[in-house]
Structures are given as structure tokens and as C-alpha cells.
Amino acid sequence: MIIDKDFRVSEIDKRIYGSFIEHLGRAVYDGIYQPGNPLSDESGFRRDVTELVKELDVPIIRYPGGNFVSSFVWEDSVGPVAQRPKRLELAWESLEENKVGVNEFAGWAKKAGSEVMMAVNLGTRGIADACNLLEYCNHPGGTKYSDMRISHGVKEPHNIKVWCLGNEMDGPWQLGHKTMDEYGRLAEETAKAMKIVDPTIELVSCGSSNRDMPTFPRWEATTLEYTYDYVDYVSLHQYYDNVAGDTEDFLAKSDDMDDFIRSVIATCDYVKAKKRGKKDINLSFDEWNVWYHSKEAEMDLRKNQKWSVAPPMLEDIYNFEDALLVGLMLITLMKHADRVKMACLAQLVNVIAPIMTDQNGGPAWKQTIFYPYLHASKYGRGTVLKPVVKTPVHDTAMHDNVTDMESVVVWNEEKEEITIFAVNRNLKDDLELTTDLRGFEGYKLIEHIVLESSDMNLTNSAGGQLVAPKTCSQSEMDDGIMTSLLHAASWNVIRLGAR
Template sequence: MSKQAKMIIDKDFVIAPVDKRIYGSFIEHLGRAVYDGIYQPNHPLANSDGFRSDVTEMVKELDVPIIRYPGGNFVSNFFWEDSVGPVDERPARLDLAWRSMEKNEVGVNEFTKWAKEANSEVMMAVNLGTRGVADACNLLEYCNFDKGTKYSNMRIAHGVSDPHNIKVWCLGNEMDGPWQLGQKTMEEYGRLAYETAKAMKLIDPTIELVSCGSSAQDMPTFPKWESTTLEHTYDFVDYVSLHQYYGNRDEDSNDYLAQSNDMDDFIKTVIATCDYVKAKKRSKKTLNLSFDEWNVWFHSNAADDDITENHPWQVAPPMLEDIYTFEDALLVGLMLITLLRNADRVKMACLAQLVNVIAPIMTEAGGGIGWKQTIFYPFMQASKYGRGVVLNPLIKSPMHGTKKHDEITDIESVVVYNEELEEATIFVVNRNLSEDISLATDIRGLEGYRLLEHTVLHHENLKETNGPGRESVKPVAVDNSKVDSGILHSEIKHASWNVIRLGK
């Protein structure tokens, strides 16, 4: 007999509306993300601008509303002026972050045009590592000012008559990290980010600004970094960033799927720190969160180190090309549930990254086909069906133990209600690796709703991967749910990601 779990759903149990930008992503000038990824002018599927139409269509399928650009560590030595103007006049530069060669074929204007074709907006990052206030202001003027100034006229001379009107700007990247070019102390970054934010909002008061938070939950200065830097930037910024990657380095799959609990703890601690600064400043403003780097990243670490140390200064070397397993897809699903549960404060998030570099979308090196990794599917389904209002389900779940996390729930779930479509979507992960769960969900708070579909992402081999032309791990429709007298009865397979859709 299956283990039993119970859940109650009601339209009045509201957490917050979903900001669609929670389904954002990230493209950095790193590895094959840009060159040999989204951009490959000699590929048979390239458009007139050199961007691959097959890749663009997969990005559209994910429905990514915002894409962070151009980094990442890359931005801390980014000279944006080298990335605009006639392509044949642009200089090649040493990318010190990843010890690669940046040829500047794709720059601000090309990427912004591509993002629009992919139905996305740009989240632009400015260089506060090796540069500062003036350079950030010049880039903002180039992108957003209409005409009649040095940098707006420069953009027009480059063939872009209308402003890009980029609305979200990141004030640097991971400035607490010793790996970062131009690393800052808390006070140094706080002062620089404050002065940069103040100046940028004089140019365009409509923009939203993201202050750098800690590079990871385990940084030794976390969360003092947040409390110190935000005392400087709080009045001028709209978000603080969070970055976190997870991996199954210990080959303990049971404990691996508990790491979404760590993500929730991280978010809760940053919220508490923001609210501490709010109280200290006697402010009426509530600061929200931008979780603008999150994913699984550990498979490719040794290969990446070999390239940077022994084979530097290549153009678009194959770096950070993690090939994701089925269990990685489960953790990505759990992380999406965690982000949605915190939708009252997490308003933006970026799956890092989008193409080839720790990415849901891959292309074969040298011009082959594009294909979808295991993690493509939970992200795509959350983005497609997770629009509306997040409801907080009341869950009673069996528990199981893990090596580092003690007792954790078997069932993790969140519900998104779309009033306009008259639909409710239940996202469920069973992170018990061996036992199925019979889930009884009270849906009387959704009177008149019926079952539309139940899809499941499951494979008996946790290490199963997808590859070019081979999708072993993808969602399938199942007959595992039925509604009887206001109760939704669902069989939730062990180690599975489930999407259960209800509607009228």
C-alpha cells in the first residue's frame, strides 16, 4: 500500500501574484552561450543576423520574459563601447574572468534585438569591477536616452534609432567574491553602488536597480554583506540579488533533493536582513528579491579548470557544459516550487544559464542540431502554467531522513491559480526515491473544477540524461488522478515531477 499524504487548496489561501519575471534566464559571454550557441552565422538555420532560429524557437517555448546580460563574471571587465558600432571595427579583448578571447561580434545592440525576437526583455548588468559610475551612466544613456546627447547620438549613428528602453539594471556582479575582477569590501561596494544608482536614476527615473547580494549562501560574509551594503543602497534600489548553485558531489541522491530546503532558508534569511535594514532606516519601502542566478552546476568543474588553466584565450571554448541527469531535473523542479512559494518577495529569478552553459538548451559543437536537456521540461511547464496567483496549499506529508538535512517531507508542492483562464495548476515533487505516495487533495475551494491533465516526469534511472535526437527524460500524460466528491486522488510516483491541471 502506498504512503498517504493530504493537501487542501483554496482560492483564498493567497501568497502573492506571480511576477512573470520569476521565469527569467541568463546569457553571459562565456563558453558557447553566445558564439556557437544563440549566434552561429554559418549554420543552415541562422537568420540574416546570424542567430539560430531553432535555438530561438526553443527559448520561445520556455517563454522567458527577461534575460540577464552580459554577465556574470564577464561583466566586471566589460568595455561596452567595444561591443557596439561597425562589427569589423570592434577590437578583440581578453576576457579575464574566463581566460577566453572575446571577439565582440555580438554586443549590446545585437543581443537586444535578438532578445526581442525571443519575446524577452534584457536585464542589463553594468561593470562595477574595473569601471564605475561614469561608464554605467554612459551605457544607460546609450540604451535609453532618445536623442541629442553624445551617447544617444552614438547609438543612432550605429543604426539604432529608437532607444532600447531597458528597465532592469544590475549594479555589478558578485562583488564579494575573490574570483571577481575588482572585488570590493562591503563598504566599498555599498558606496559605489549607491553613487551609481543615484546617478543612473537621474538619467532615467523609471528604471529598476538590483543591488548585489552575497554570491552564495555559504560566503563567510553572508548575511552581513547584505545588511552593510543595503544601508548604502536601500533608498535607491528595488531588489537585492541572490545567487546559488547546487550539485550532488557526494553522490547522495536522497540528500541532494533536500537542497531546495537550503534555498528556502537562504531566501528567508535575505528577506529578514532586508527587513532589518528597513526597520533600521525607519523606511516605508519594502525591498524585493532578484534570484538572478540559480541552477545545478557541478558536472563540468574539472573540465572547466583544465581549459582556463592549460588552454586559455580560446574563442568560445566548451565550458560549463553540464549534461543534466533526471535527478537534476527533479531538483530544478523543487527549486521552482521554492521560488513560487516565496513569490511575495521573489519577483525576478534567472535560471543560469540558457544555452550550452549550464543550460536547458544545448547545441552540438560545430554546427549540429539543438536539443533539450532534462531540466528543460520542469522549467518550461512552470513557465507555461505557473502564471497567475500563487496559492499556499496546506500539506500533510510523510517524512524521511537524509544525511545532512534530518527529516524532510516526501511531498513538496505549490499551486498557481489563473483566474482569467479559470485554471489551477498543482506542481508536485515526490522526493522519496523508492516509495509512491497516494495524495488526497481537497479541492472544494475550487468549486466546479475538473481534472484537465496529469503529466509526470519520471525515470527509474536517476542518472539518465538526454542527448542530441534522444529524449529519454520528458513529461508524459498519465491516468494517475481522478476527482471524486471534491477530492482529487493522485498517485505520485517515487522520484517524480508532476503537473496536475484543473479547470472548468
């Protein structure tokens, strides 16, 4: 690998390390919110969970969904809690008690050091409701909905700056599912109206729910014809699984994510050219993760615990190989920092999440995927550099020319630090990485952090962190050349600094 400070991709938007909390399962209730627990604060929010979110330094959190938002009646979630109605939650077939709503969540996000990315209901509702919610959240006062917020005890506006125009509207599973033209027209008119209410907001148009949707990428090409002049981003969603039990091929799926991103960029640029536009539509990859471990349990809960409150749904217990793929996906997002400006690991607590809480009210704990997410958020701030890399390749069952080493380099010019994120996805052989750093005179090795295990199925629990990072002595510098040993199947964070 050769690294030079003049070969720059883009400054990273910190919102690329965002996450997502939906009113689904135990994400909100028994997740971030558990009144009566000694671990909770005076408002009922769990201090230990909040501290873990702060440790991750999550800059933005998407809320309240997800599929949930397509039947969300936001007015039910504000005002005196005792007067809020209980509702049948149709997306996940649960009972929503509305004990946590817009104001409570915005207040918690502030405690956690995060901004809110709010989604509006374009499934069962529409333009007026989206504008009313925006007025409630962002207008200072003197109008019906801003004064309603003030009467609810929230004098200062929330000033939420990022708004999603619905969720996965291309999916037949979505309440209020729409065709490309139906969604494009509704999103266009909603965006126009919302920008009148608050011209400072940024808007995200719904893209395809995943790369395998039959309408991809025609969905993006068609809907952006309507929304191009009014929106700033188009969304991408993608989850990966290893139901085949093929680790080698599983770790190659970040290449599919790369292809997905490139295809959406090409489609956005096609619409820009067709409309003779001057602005780029950037990307918000606002749902991404590994998800498959809990799907059978989810179907059982839907059948046997329908209309229950906060059932334990989608509680994947992640193993070591999942952490490797999450690291690879983070590397992929960073590589595209010139166009991917926001991303949300879905989700944050209990539901396919890096943070878990015991169902009996016990302490919160860190899943395996917590660690690559932590490292990327903590050290991946700055400018993405484009290194020249020579690496062996291999083929898998479904992928050809898969690089043994997948990596990205981030230079924090202000702190005078370089971070190399690298995954050796060769399952059998160690790699020796030689890095030419002569373009960064005076930089020295700070540390080499590694996450590794000989057992791909090893998991963490409340009882023990069997998968956790450690500092190793596998890198050394000599006259601007660094030599690093990357063990087979390992996540590596190599940090250098001039100070």
C-alpha cells in the first residue's frame, strides 16, 4: 500500500456513522427507556445505554421508523403521557402505548449527543401531516402546532434538520405502498411544502429497499425525476445474511454493497444530466447491517404474541464473522465518502443492534459488531485518502476476484493522525502488509488494534465479552515504511500520528 496526502477522495461527513431506532421490539421500551429500573434516570431512560451510545459517538439517529412510520400518527405521541392513546401497530403487529414520543425521543437524543433524522408518514398519511409535524418540531412559536409544542412543555424548537420522505415505499410489505410515479408525485409535493415551512431542512427521498428489488434502479430514476429539485439525498437499504453457512462468500458481500452504491450514484447522475441539473444528489445509506439470526423467532412472535407490548423481536445475537462483515461494510461506506454523506447502522439497541439489554432489566452489554462501529466512528473522522493497493485475490461461491485485504485510509489533518482500517478476509493465510508512508514525514506508529478469533461463531453476552479488541505488536515502522502482520480473518485498526 502506498499512501499520499494529495490523493484525496473526500472529507467524511460524520453522519456516515449514524444509527437508527424504531418503535419495534425492545428498541425503545426496555431498550433506551425503562422507567423503574435503578439504571434509569428521572425521565425513565437507561443511563448505561445512553453512555454506550455516547461511547460510540453516534452523530445522528433515524426515528421513528422504518416500517413503523407508515402508520405513525405523530399527534398520539405528544402531550400528557396519561392521555395518549394506545394503538395497534400494524407494521410489527404489536401494541404501541405511546409512552415515548417525539419530544421524549428528541430529549434523549440530545442527552446521547445525537441529532435526530425524522421520518414522515407517506404511507397512510400525507402532505399536511408532514408539514404539521415539521411545524411542531421546528417553528419557534405563534402558530397552531408550534404553540402546541410549547403547551406540552417544550419551549425551544427541536430544529431537526434531516427529514426522510417516508420509508421503503417501493416495498409491497409497506403500509400505503406506492408505485414509482405515485411516490414520486407525493414526495415532490411534500418536499415542496416542507421546504416552505422550513427552507433550512435537508430531505431524503426513498430509494429502493434493497438492490434485489425488481424495480431497482428504475425506482430511483423515476422518482428522482419528480423530486430532484427539492431533495438532497436518496436512501439505500441493505441487509446481508449467511444462511448458506459459507463464511468466505459471506465476507465478500461488502462487494455487493459497493456495486449497489455505484449503481445508485450512476442513476442519480443520469437524472442530473437528463434534467440539466447543477447539483449532485448524495446518498443516505440509512439502513444497513447483518440480519438473519432472529427471523424464525420473529415469525413465531408475530403468530403467538400478536398485539403485545415490546415483544423481543429481531434480537440477533451477532458472532465474530458478523463483526468482520460490519467492518467491511464500514470500509465500503468510507470509500464512497464523496457521495455517501449519511448512513445508519440499523438498529442501535436490542433490535439487530450493537447494544443489548437483558430482558430481566439487567445491565447493557456490547455485541461483537459494537467494536468495528466504535473504531470507525472514533478514528474515521477526517479525509478519506485513495491508496494504491496491491493485494492477492480469491474467488468464492458467488463472487470473483475478491480482494484478500480490503482497506481504507483516513487522514485527520487537524489532529495529524492517520488511521488504516483493514480486513484480511482470507480465512486461512496471514498477510504481510507493507505500507509506504514516506509522504507523511515524521509520522510514527501509535497503536495496532486487532479484532480476531479462530471461531467464526463466537458471540458476546451479558456474562462475558469473548470477542473484544486488543492492542497488538504486529506493526513496526522503519524510515517511512511500515510492516504489519494481518492475521487471517481479522479486523485491523492501525493508527499513526505526527505528535
